[in-house]
Amino acid sequence: MSTSSKINANHRKRWGYSFQWTDEHLSREEIDRLRSNYDDLGSNALEKFQAIVAETKVEHLAGAPSPAKPDLYTVLKNNYEDNGILEEFWNELHSVPDFVDWKQIERAQSFFARYAVANSTAFALQGFIRENSASPGIAEVFARTGGFSIKNLLSRVIETFTWLIQVTYSLESIQPGGEGHTSTIRVRLLHASVRQRILKLARSRSEYFPIEKYGAPVNDLDSLHAISLFCCSPMWDGFPKVGIYPNKQEIEDFIALFRYVAYLTGTPTEYWETPEKAKAVMETMLLYELDPNKTSKILAHNFIKWLEDQPPAYLSRSFMEAGCRWMNGHAMCDALGLGRPSLYYYLVFAGHNVIVASLAYSQKLIPALDGFMIRYFRKTLYDAVTDNAGLAGGNGPFDFKFVPDLEQKFGKEVGLLEGRGRKKLPRPVEHVFFGAFLFACLVGMLLIFAGVKLFLSLSGN
Numbered sequence: 001m002s003t004s005s006k007i008n009a010n011h012r013k014r015w016g017y018s019f020q021w022t023d024e025h026l027s028r029e030e031i032d033r034l035r036s037n038y039d040d041l042g043s044n045a046l047e048k049f050q051a052i053v054a055e056t057k058v059e060h061l062a063g064a065p066s067p068a069k070p071d072l073y074t075v076l077k078n079n080y081e082d083n084g085i086l087e088e089f090w091n092e093l094h095s096v097p098d099f100v101d102w103k104q105i106e107r108a109q110s111f112f113a114r115y116a117v118a119n120s121t122a123f124a125l126q127g128f129i130r131e132n133s134a135s136p137g138i139a140e141v142f143a144r145t146g147g148f149s150i151k152n153l154l155s156r157v158i159e160t161f162t163w164l165i166q167v168t169y170s171l172e173s174i175q176p177g178g179e180g181h182t183s184t185i186r187v188r189l190l191h192a193s194v195r196q197r198i199l200k201l202a203r204s205r206s207e208y209f210p211i212e213k214y215g216a217p218v219n220d221l222d223s224l225h226a227i228s229l230f231c232c233s234p235m236w237d238g239f240p241k242v243g244i245y246p247n248k249q250e251i252e253d254f255i256a257l258f259r260y261v262a263y264l265t266g267t268p269t270e271y272w273e274t275p276e277k278a279k280a281v282m283e284t285m286l287l288y289e290l291d292p293n294k295t296s297k298i299l300a301h302n303f304i305k306w307l308e309d310q311p312p313a314y315l316s317r318s319f320m321e322a323g324c325r326w327m328n329g330h331a332m333c334d335a336l337g338l339g340r341p342s343l344y345y346y347l348v349f350a351g352h353n354v355i356v357a358s359l360a361y362s363q364k365l366i367p368a369l370d371g372f373m374i375r376y377f378r379k380t381l382y383d384a385v386t387d388n389a390g391l392a393g394g395n396g397p398f399d400f401k402f403v404p405d406l407e408q409k410f411g412k413e414v415g416l417l418e419g420r421g422r423k424k425l426p427r428p429v430e431h432v433f434f435g436a437f438l439f440a441c442l443v444g445m446l447l448i449f450a451g452v453k454l455f456l457s458l459s460g461n
């Protein structure tokens, strides 16, 4: 770091990330205000649904067979007309805000599929491990709803990834009435029910969830943080660390897609007006919101434990710890209690980056390859999440599965996965990554050798 940046009063550094504080960054007062607000419309709509569903149940008590658990989106569709709050909710979700440019949204969706591997790496290693686990308020909500306990992780990760695939799959999917659009409405209602349930329990026992400290569950600040982990962290932190540098247009497009997602999830949208504002949200979260505690350690441990040795990749714990350290830095990973793997695993992760970045540059150079990869990743990921839909559990899409109760909080789990895995067998994916690393070293050495030879011949030796 240069002396000038050290004495620059606006220079900030946190968790290994340096930036300049600007007027776009969020002040403490603004953070407190956002923490004390949440999606009122979503919460009010949920209460209305519950009243409608309760009435329907009473009608069914008159002898008819008990109905299946109602899907809230279907209830909304069938009841919104002339129904005050539900009509307002429906109209908001089905009118398209002025800032939406469908061409731009479509480009952003291609961007997601183009860099699907890098996006998935950033989603798992930064989104889940760092932004979710290390943010005390968000981690507490997850711990209270069991979503990070190993036995529930599979469904949580698959469903969140399914949602991400749906909103990036096609324009029709994110447009009103499309699959991604309706899933986002379900998710908004799911958040409202998480909030309602936890607030109710906290009212009967205040230490259950410290509202004065963390705000209501899924408050505006939490939601800004979550949107930022999906769209900002990859752009400005995750991708550069694997060797990909999105251009201005790609950044503007991706932020615009998530501005629309913010609109649909009842999250403030003005923070995504420009890439500068969006970046300032991410940096403010890094500075003020990431503060790993005991719960964070448990969540990070369980997440890695769950990913370890999962087919088809059979990745080792050491490889994932090296990946986490590469993406999030030692200070954060030490605070999360992650192990320090040997040098070999960092080289394996470097090999992963060689493959991901080489593919990205080849796609930039060869448009036909780019088109092919976008179609390939889109279809493969969509098929993978829909084939696995049965694994997700619950009673329907984006259903409230882990009803919190006063005693429930999930701890570190080890026993559950004992005996799983193929620790003694070779790990083909990691070997391919290591091979890529060796190959890159060889190419590098050949290039240096050729450069030196050229220099010597030009200088007449």
Ligand code: HEM
Binding pocket: 137, 138, 141, 142, 145, 147, 155, 156, 157, 159, 160, 161, 163, 164, 187, 190, 191, 194, 217, 218, 219, 222, 223, 224, 226, 227, 265, 267, 398, 399, 400, 401, 402, 403
């Ligand atoms: C605004 C951006 C957000 C998006 C796009 C989003 C997306 C999702 C998705 C797709 C699911 C369904 C997965 C599942 O059923 O397990 C989900 C569930 C959940 N989300 Fe979010 N989320 C966001 C913000 C948050 C925040 C800020 C919190 C916590 C403070 C949170 C807490 C939860 C919980 C607890 C569930 C699971 C409820 C259950 O299934 O029992 N979400 N979210």
